[in-house]
Amino acid sequence: MPRFSANISMLFGEVPFLDRFAAAATAGFQGVEFLFPYEYQAQELVDRLGKNKLAQVLFNLPAGDWAAGERGIACQPERRGEFQDGVGLALEYAAALGCPQLNCLAGIPIGVSAEAAQATLVANLKFAAEALQRTHIRLLLEPINTRDVRGFFVSNSQHALAVMNEVNSSNLWLQFDVYHMQVMEGDLAVSIGKNIGRISHFQIADNPGRHEPGTGEINFPYLLSLIDSLGYDGWIGCEYKPATTTAAGLKWLSEVRSPGRSASEASS
Numbered sequence: 001m002p003r004f005s006a007n008i009s010m011l012f013g014e015v016p017f018l019d020r021f022a023a024a025a026t027a028g029f030q031g032v033e034f035l036f037p038y039e040y041q042a043q044e045l046v047d048r049l050g051k052n053k054l055a056q057v058l059f060n061l062p063a064g065d066w067a068a069g070e071r072g073i074a075c076q077p078e079r080r081g082e083f084q085d086g087v088g089l090a091l092e093y094a095a096a097l098g099c100p101q102l103n104c105l106a107g108i109p110i111g112v113s114a115e116a117a118q119a120t121l122v123a124n125l126k127f128a129a130e131a132l133q134r135t136h137i138r139l140l141l142e143p144i145n146t147r148d149v150r151g152f153f154v155s156n157s158q159h160a161l162a163v164m165n166e167v168n169s170s171n172l173w174l175q176f177d178v179y180h181m182q183v184m185e186g187d188l189a190v191s192i193g194k195n196i197g198r199i200s201h202f203q204i205a206d207n208p209g210r211h212e213p214g215t216g217e218i219n220f221p222y223l224l225s226l227i228d229s230l231g232y233d234g235w236i237g238c239e240y241k242p243a244t245t246t247a248a249g250l251k252w253l254s255e256v257r258s259p260g261r262s263a264s265e266a267s268s
Contacts, residue, residue, distance in 0.1 A: 002202075002224070002227060002228060002232055002233060002234060002235065002236050003030065003031060003234075003235050003236070004029065004031075004235070004236050004237075004238055004253065005029060005030075005031035005032055005033050005055075005057040005058070005235045005236070005237045005238065006020075006024040006027070006029040006031070006032050006033070006237075006238055007032070007033050007034060007203070007237050007238055007239035007240075008020035008021065008023075008024055008032050008033070008034050009034040009035040009036075009239075010239055010240060010241055010242075011024070011238060011240075011242065011246045012024060012027075012246045013242075013246070014245060014246065017034075018040070018044070018048055020032075021048035021049065021051070021052045021054055022048075022051075022052050023246070024052070024054065025052035025053065025054055027246070027247065027250060028253075029054070030053070030054060030055060031054060031055040031056070031057040031235055032049075032054050032055075032056065032057060033056070033057040033058040033059060033235075033237050033239075034059055035059065035060055035066075036059060036060055036062070036063070036066070037059055037093050037097070038062060038089065038093070042092070042093050042096035042097065043096070045093075045096075045097055046096055046097060049097065049098075055098070056097040056098055056099040057099070057100075057101075057201075057235045057237065058099065058101055058102070058103060058140075058201055058235070058237060059090075059093070059094075059097075059099060059102065059103070060090075060102070060103045060104070060105055061074075061083075061086050061087060061090045061102055061103065061104050061105070061128070062082075062086030062089060062090065063105045063107070064079075064082075064107065070107065070108070071105055071107055071108055071144070071149050071152060072104070072105030072106050072107030072108070072153075073086075073107050074104055074105065074106050074107055074120070074121050074124045074125070075106050075107045075108075075109050075112070075117040075118070075120050075121040075124075075153045076107060076109065076110070076112065076117075076120065077112060077116055077117075077119075077120045080120065080123070080124060083124050083127075083128075084124075084127060087127065087128045087131050087132075088131075090102050091131065091132065091135060091137070094135075094137055095135065099137070100136075100137060100138060101137060101138040101139070101140055101173075101200060101201060102128075102132060102137060102138070102139060102140065103140040103141075103142050103175050103201070104124075104125065104128060104139060104140065104141050104142070105142065105144070106121055106141070106144075106152065106153040106154040106163075107152070107153060108149070108150075108151040108152055108153060109151070109153050117153055118163070118166075121153065121154070121163060122163060122166050122167055125139065125141065125163065125164075125167045125169070125172060126167050126169065129167060129169040129171040129172045130169070130171070132171060133169075133170075133171040138171060138173055138200050139169075139171055139172050139173065140172075140173050140174065140175040140200055140201055141154065141160050141163060141164060141172060141173070141174060141175065142154075142160075142174075142175035142177060142180075143155055143156050143157055143159065143160045143177070143180060143181065143184070144177070144180050145179075145180040145181075145183040145184045146184070147183055148180075148183075148210075155180075155184055156181070156184045156185050157174065157176065157181055157185065157191055157195065158185075160174055161174065161195065161198065164198070173198060173199065173200035173201070174195060174198045174199045174200065175199075175200065175201045175202075175203065176191075176192065176195070176199045176201070176202050176203075177202070177203040177204075177205075177239070178202065178203065178204045178205070178218065178223065179203070179204065179205035179206070179207055179210055179239075179240070182207045182217075182218055183207060188218070188223060189222075189223065189226055192223075192226065192227060192230070193226070193230060196227075196230045196231070196232060199232070200234060201234055201235060201236075201237065202227065202232075202234070202235075202236040202237065203236070203237040203238075203239040204220070204236055204237070204238060204239065204240065205238075205239055205240030205241070206218050206220070206240065209241070209243070210240055210241050211240055211241055211242065211243040211249070212238075212240050212242060212243060212249040212250075212252055213240075213252045213256070214251075214252040214255075215243055220252070220256060221255075221256055224236070224256055238253075
């Protein structure tokens with residue numbers, strides 16, 4: 001089965017952020033991802049990764065003022081300079097953390113036509129894909145559902161793939177979030193099977209509620225087995241909101257990976 005990483009922006013919220021690295025390792029995870037590293041010194045994060053023998057799997061390019069509701073700036077024409085500066089900053093952190101891939105959030109176009117937003121996004125992705133490729137880091141593009149993030153510009157896999165085709169870079173990949181795509185389009189197995197060669201990272205949460213697998217309608221044992229059978233050998237990020245505590249909700253992991261084993265054993 002593929003490897004599972006803990007998204008510590010959402011998991012282990014019972015402890016402060018920097019303590020979540022140890023919590024993830026204790027739970028048996030060998031990789032972590034999170035939204036952003038930028039409020040911390042890179043060396044501080046490097047130390048936590050090393051101490052807990054964790055791989056840094058993924059984080060996002062700078063996405064504007066998150067607290068104010070911004071969810072990316074890549075489609076905003078007047079912020080291209082800010083976007084390019086953000087690519088440089090992300091590369092500095094990626095180099096320090098040994099992170100092999102960075103995700104781009106397209107954002108919510110405000111006061112701009114769909115055509116201008118598309119052209120800006122394509123230009124920004126071309127810039128970022130080339131910059132990342134020079135240091136052998138993959139660039140990802142993630143569609144986000146518009147129920148949770150109203151107005152998000154790239155909200156389904158078809159649009160994401162169309163943007164990728166227009167960018168026409170060998171260094172631009174799809175980040176497939178199972179939760180977001182279940183909300184927006186369903187037909188998960190067909191979509192994954194059709195596009196597996198262009199997917200570099202998965203994230204998972206159940207629907208409704210965005211809680212751990214097994215709490216909603218998605219058949220994760222089937223879906224994860226399918227992903228494995230398609231030859232995917234990357235990471236699957238556990239990006240969900242625990243229904244109670246993180247530890248209490250990890251039973252699904254041991255059941256998916258190997259019935260009868262503990263969550264710690266199953267994720268190692």
